[in-house]
Amino acid sequence: MKIKSLDGKVVKIVSNRYTVRGDDGKEYKAFARGKLRLQGDIYVGDNVKVVFERGDAIIDVVKPRQNQLVRPYVANVDSALIVVAKEPEPDMLLIDKIIINCHLEGIKPVLLYNKADLATEEEINALFAPYKDYLDCVVLSALEKKGLEKLKPYIEGKVVCFAGQSAVGKTSLLNAILDLNLKTDGLSAKIKRGKNTTRHVEIYQALGGDIMDTCGFSMLSIVSINPEELIYYYEDFIPYQDKCRFKSCTHTEEPDCAIKQAVENGELSKERYERYLAIYEEIKEHKRRLYD
Template sequence: MAEGQIRKAISGFYYVEYNGELIQCKSRGVFRLKKISPLVGDIVTYVPDGENDAIITDVHPRKSELVRPPIANVDQVLLVFSVVEPDMSLRLLDRFLTVIESHGLEPIIYVSKEDLANQQTLDANEINLAYYQKIGYTILRNVGNEEPLLEVLRPYFKDKTTVLAGQSGVGKSTLLNTILPELQLKTGVISDALGRGKHTTRHVELLEVAGGLVADTPGFSSLDFDHIEKEELRDYFREISEASVGCKFRGCLHVKEPGCAVKAQVDEGSISEGRYKNYLLFLQEIMDRKPRY
């Protein structure tokens, strides 16, 4: 009997890392009865079964769990957003941040393709990114930096399990290829007709990078709010959550309520009007959702 971590899962087999080796495992049939499905990232107990194989007998409690991509025990999300091709969408960025925050994960925003943008676009993005930095998000970039990309990311990867996410075509596979050339992942070609990238990643795998683990997955193929209640949404907008303690009513949704500290801060410009509008859009989406029984 031994303990290890599932590093990849392919066709019903789980590959568990133990002392620098990958052990090929199958899961016990009893898991299906209990509706437990081992995930990449899980810490598991396994027992040998024959000469080269093993059987997973227990899945340890998880500190986090994602459904799409199916992965457990993630610490943070490296959110790759390009300045151009495709253009940066702040609404989509806020959507990603909301979903990431709702899973209790730490987002890190990596800005790509700045070298392809004109000065006007760069100046506009600089103002927007300065606001995200002000409300507590880490912004990383590598333009004009003499350091290799891996050295820029190294302090953030160390001792963490990281998932890459972002709009299709922003350069997630390119980024992974840069920091792990031996992967030689196929870089998605942006479809001119659709204006978005084609998925090139097939299965979930944890790769050792810079003293941590990075998941080679498409990352957050679902960006809906099905798991979020309307009263919870404000908790996933950092500046709205902070300002809401000053609201007159405890259950304030920051829409039309009197004595709303959030709306006051929007009016005076300390909370971004664009972020607040995205909050209202997401709130309406949650309120329009069909009730679940």
């Protein structure tokens, strides 16, 4: 019997050609119905229904998204593997913003220290210190192919993406994982495209899951919250806030703030708190410009 329709996932988009991995495990090159393209977009990661008409595969339905990110556009991400390294120097403000975005989008963040071959254990531990109690932290080296198998529990059965600054080694890590997979399962191929073409997104299969090279985290979603809500995206700060003198404490200028107290006692990271203040101000400033 001929198949008339099939469910699948969009794994690659090049102009108006969509590659869909069907639930049968096969890949189909598909076009999209005009109405879908008019409504906006189909993203890599979208779960779709494909119908077959006169030998063509056509995306007929895009199913509701669990989340969506921009620049590049991707959908239905379960987990973000946030990469930092000794070089380039970690931009922790960006990392904190990515973590906040993860919480906003319902994505599980995992912190990866790549290029471990360049760093000392002390340097790695110092970077992980403010995060390790509530985020999984993994040390690895794409160059030396060390620690890669530790990623399996974070990837298996999930859709994940790499996030982080340019040149921390996201593409190298993905390639190293694909190599590992090639050796163990005889599956998948290396990324063929050039180094700086992260404009198009593609899903690769390895370690039992779907991996995107990068995911787009729009800073817009941070400014979509109110400054006083920011605290809810700091799992490490939340336990202290009940002890602030004011119930409405924003943990910025108020007296008897338990979070500031914990920073002074060294229980919370001073640097991370200062970044909290910077992000708080950024959101406040954005609101001011919106409503003035």
